[in-house]
Amino acid sequence: MRNIILIGFMGTGKTTVGKILAKQLNAKFVDTDELIEKQEHMPIPQIFSQKGEPYFREVEKKIIKQLSTQTSMVIAAGGGAVLNRENVANLRRNGAIICLSADSDVILKRVQQHQHRPLLNVSDRRKRIEELLELRLPYYQKAADYIIDTSELEAVEAAGKIFDIVKGII
Ligand code: S3P
Numbered sequence: 001m002r003n004i005i006l007i008g009f010m011g012t013g014k015t016t017v018g019k020i021l022a023k024q025l026n027a028k029f030v031d032t033d034e035l036i037e038k039q040e041h042m043p044i045p046q047i048f049s050q051k052g053e054p055y056f057r058e059v060e061k062k063i064i065k066q067l068s069t070q071t072s073m074v075i076a077a078g079g080g081a082v083l084n085r086e087n088v089a090n091l092r093r094n095g096a097i098i099c100l101s102a103d104s105d106v107i108l109k110r111v112q113q114h115q116h117r118p119l120l121n122v123s124d125r126r127k128r129i130e131e132l133l134e135l136r137l138p139y140y141q142k143a144a145d146y147i148i149d150t151s152e153l154e155a156v157e158a159a160g161k162i163f164d165i166v167k168g169i170i
Helices: 014-025 032-040 046-049 052-068 086-093 104-111 125-143 155-166
Strands: 003-007 026-030 072-077 093-102 146-149
Touching: 003 014, 003 086, 003 125, 003 155, 014 026, 014 155, 026 032, 032 046, 032 052, 032 072, 046 052, 052 072, 052 086, 086 093, 086 125, 093 125, 093 155, 104 125, 104 146
Parallel strands: 003 072, 003 093, 026 072, 093 146
Antiparallel strands: none
């Protein structure tokens, strides 16, 4: 099976939906953030604060390169991964790229309880989300084979929609 790669902004459901989808497809689920944390023996906020975002992006790039040589996986890619062209090319190598999207209000609500996203640890989260979304939208659109709006979907419904799309192409 070719890989299914879930991309998209923080809080669009990549990890939750990816885990359900992987079960449905009988595939392995991997999350690039989790692999980065394992390799660095440190949670992401600490990598950002101690080593800086450029270091995080380098590790992310290496992990994605390694993943691109493997198949039969559902991969949840960190929200900033597709800003790098090399990452997109590597992800595409063995897989179909599905972008999960959501309205900024929904994103704000979903990420509200979490402190583990250093880019959103600012006083005005709404503003930061809107700025980042505007900047990133073209990257997500360009990288994606399909886009699924999860704003009004339960994770299991989003996974079902992706399953229907990918069963014909993987
Ligand atoms: C980031 C998204 C995060 C994580 C890091 C940076 C981003 O992943 O990679 O905090 O730049 O959007 P999730 O999208 O899984 O939250």
